[in-house]
Amino acid sequence: MNRIPSEDIPDDVLLARYRGGPDTEEGRRAAGQLLGRYRGRVYTWCYRVVGDHDRALDLAQEVLLKAWRALPGFGGRSRVSSWLFAIARNECLTAVRPRTLRVDPHVDPVELLVEHEDPPMVLATREEEAAMEALLRDHLSPVEQEAIWLRCFERLPVPEVTRLLGLTNTSGARSVLQSAREKLRAVLERRRTAP
Amino acid sequence: MSDRPIDPLEPEELAGLEDFAPDDPRVAARGPRVRAQLRAHRDFVTPGEIPDGARVDEAEQRLGQLLEREIGIPFTGPIDPGTMPAHPIRPAPVRDGFWSWLLGPRMRPALALGALLVVLGGVWLVRSGRQAQPTVMRGTETPASPTDLASATLTRDDGSVHLEWLAAPRAASYTLVFLSPDLSEVARISDLHATSLDLRAGALPTGLASGASVLWRVHAMSGNDEIARSRTTSITVP
Numbered sequence: 001m002n003r004i005p006s007e008d009i010p011d012d013v014l015l016a017r018y019r020g021g022p023d024t025e026e027g028r029r030a031a032g033q034l035l036g037r038y039r040g041r042v043y044t045w046c047y048r049v050v051g052d053h054d055r056a057l058d059l060a061q062e063v064l065l066k067a068w069r070a071l072p073g074f075g076g077r078s079r080v081s082s083w084l085f086a087i088a089r090n091e092c093l094t095a096v097r098p099r100t101l102r103v104d105p106h107v108d109p110v111e112l113l114v115e116h117e118d119p120p121m122v123l124a125t126r127e128e129e130a131a132m133e134a135l136l137r138d139h140l141s142p143v144e145q146e147a148i149w150l151r152c153f154e155r156l157p158v159p160e161v162t163r164l165l166g167l168t169n170t171s172g173a174r175s176v177l178q179s180a181r182e183k184l185r186a187v188l189e190r191r192r193t194a195p
Numbered sequence: 196m197s198d199r200p201i202d203p204l205e206p207e208e209l210a211g212l213e214d215f216a217p218d219d220p221r222v223a224a225r226g227p228r229v230r231a232q233l234r235a236h237r238d239f240v241t242p243g244e245i246p247d248g249a250r251v252d253e254a255e256q257r258l259g260q261l262l263e264r265e266i267g268i269p270f271t272g273p274i275d276p277g278t279m280p281a282h283p284i285r286p287a288p289v290r291d292g293f294w295s296w297l298l299g300p301r302m303r304p305a306l307a308l309g310a311l312l313v314v315l316g317g318v319w320l321v322r323s324g325r326q327a328q329p330t331v332m333r334g335t336e337t338p339a340s341p342t343d344l345a346s347a348t349l350t351r352d353d354g355s356v357h358l359e360w361l362a363a364p365r366a367a368s369y370t371l372v373f374l375s376p377d378l379s380e381v382a383r384i385s386d387l388h389a390t391s392l393d394l395r396a397g398a399l400p401t402g403l404a405s406g407a408s409v410l411w412r413v414h415a416m417s418g419n420d421e422i423a424r425s426r427t428t429s430i431t432v433p
Contacts, residue, residue, distance in 0.1 A: 012410055012429040016376035028268045035266075039258035040251050044242045047249040057254050061261055068265055076408075076429050077350075082209045085239045089232075133226045145227035146217070146234065153228070154235055163243075164234055 009033070011080040022072055031071055034080060035064055042088050048160050049092040059095055063088045089154070096155050139187050144180035147173050209236055214345030214361075214426075344415055346425035354433045359391040363415035363423045373403060374410040374427070381409060396433045407432045 017030035042063050047056035066087055074083055136145040143165060150161045151173070162172030169175065209232060215222045217234045245251055263269060346360040358371070371392060373382040382402030384392070396405050403409065408431055415423040 010410075010427040012427055013376070013378065016408070016410070016429065020376065025268065028266050032262050032266045032268050036259060036262050039262070040255045041239055041242055043254035043258060044245060044249060044251060045239045048238075048246055051246075051248070053248065053250050053254075056249070057257060060254060060258055064258060064261060065265065068262070078209060079213055079428070081240050082213060082236060085209075085236045088239065089235070133228050136227050142218075142223070142227075142230075146231045149227040149231035150235065154231060156235070160246075164238055 012076070015074070015076060015080060018071065031068065035067055035071075035084075038081070038084050039064060042084065045085070045088050046092055048157075049096060049155060051157065055095070059091055060088075063091050066091070093155055135184075135187070139183050140180050143167075144176055144183070147176045148180050151177055209233060211347040211349045213237075213240075214347055344413060344423040344425040346413055346428070348411075348428060348430055350431075350433075354396065356394040356430050356433050357391065358394065358411065358413070358430075360413045360425055362390050365417050365422060366415035367418065368416045370414045370416055372412055372414065373400070374412075376408060376410065378410075394430075394433055399432065403432045405432055 011034060014030045014034040018027045018034065021027040022031075039060065043056055043060040046059040046063070047053065050056050050059065063084070067084055070087070074080075078086075136148060140148065147161055147165060150156045150164060151158065156164065158173050158177070161177075162174075165173060165176075167173055167176065209229070212222055212225075212229065212233055213236065215233070217223075217230045217237070222230055222233060344360055344363055346358070349357040349359070351357060360369070368385070369387040369390070371384040371387060372380060375381050382400045384400055394400075394403070399405065408429060410427045410429050412427045413425045414421045
C-alpha cells in the first residue's frame, strides 16, 4: 500500500482518524495535522481584517484554541475549512466590533446604510440582514451588492474588498461603494417622499 | 433599544457550495450574503498574495508551538500549504560562483530546454505505463489526477443525500467511489453519465449501510483513463 504524504491526506481522513480515537496518540496527531495545516491561513485571514501582526496572532491563537476544544463536537456537516473559516470570521468580527449591538427597531435600515459608515453597529439580527439582502438585490448590481456586504458586514478594509472582487479600476472598491451608497440614498429619498 | 449578540456565520451555510465560484448561477441565486461569504471563504482557503506587514513565518512557528502545547503531541506539521505563495516574498538567496553561472540569464534557455525534455520524457513514461497495464484505482493511492472536479454534497430534508459534481470536459462517464474511514473501498458505481446521484435509504448501492460514515469521490473517465477527480469528502449514508 502506498503511503500518502501527511500534507496530502484529505481533511476528512484526518478527521476520521481523530474520531477513531480522540485520546490516542494517533488521534491527537491527526488533530494536530488537521489544525496545523490551516494555521497560516487562519493568521492571514485575521491579519487581513485587523491589519496588525500582534493582534492577528492573538486572534489566530484564539481561533485554533477554540477549534481544538470544539473538535470533539464538530459534526462534519461542512468541510473543515468552512468550519475553521466560520470560527475565524466570527472571532475577528467580535474583535472589531462590540460584543453586543445597540438595535433600534425604529431606525430604517436603508437610512443606516446611507447615513452611517458602520451600519453593522446597529444592524444585528438575521431578520434585519434578510431585509437588507432583499434591498441590495433589488437596487444594486451584483458587484455593488457584494462590495457593500464585504465592507459593511464582513468588516473587510476597502483594499481587501478591491482585491477579493478582483477590481482593477484605479479607485477600486471605493468607487463601487460610493455608487452603491448613492443608489441607496436615492431609494431612501423615494421612501421619504412617498405618500 | 435592546442589546443583541452579533450574528455568527454557521459553517453549514457554506456547506456544499465551497467548490462553486461566487458567480456560478447556483450560487448567484443565494444572494449577496452567501456570495460574499463564499468569496471570503475561498480567499481564506487560498489566500494568494500575503498582505504587506504580515509575518506568516513567525506566526506559523508560534501557532505550531501553541498546538504542540495544547494537543500534547510534538508538532512537526509542514508549512501551511495555503500560505506557501507568501514565501516568495522572502529575499532571494545570494548566489555566487558555480550556482550564479548555472542559474544566470545565459543558462536559462538551456535550463528551459532541459526542463521541457524532462516533462516530455515523463509524459512518455506515464503513457507507456498506462498502455502496459490497465488502470486500477484504489482509495489509498496517491491521486493520479488533479483534484479539479468540483463536487458538492447536500443532505435533503427527507434524509436523502444528494451528490453532485460539475461536468468535466472530455469526460465520457463518471465513476463514484465510496471508501471507509480507513480508506478501503466499500462501493463503486461505474459508467455514470449524469452529474448527480441521490442516495436514499432502502435503495442503496451494495456495500453502503444506512448510518455509516463513508468518504466519497467521483472520477471523470475517458475510456479507461481517469482525467479528473474530485476531493474526497465524508457523508453519512441515509
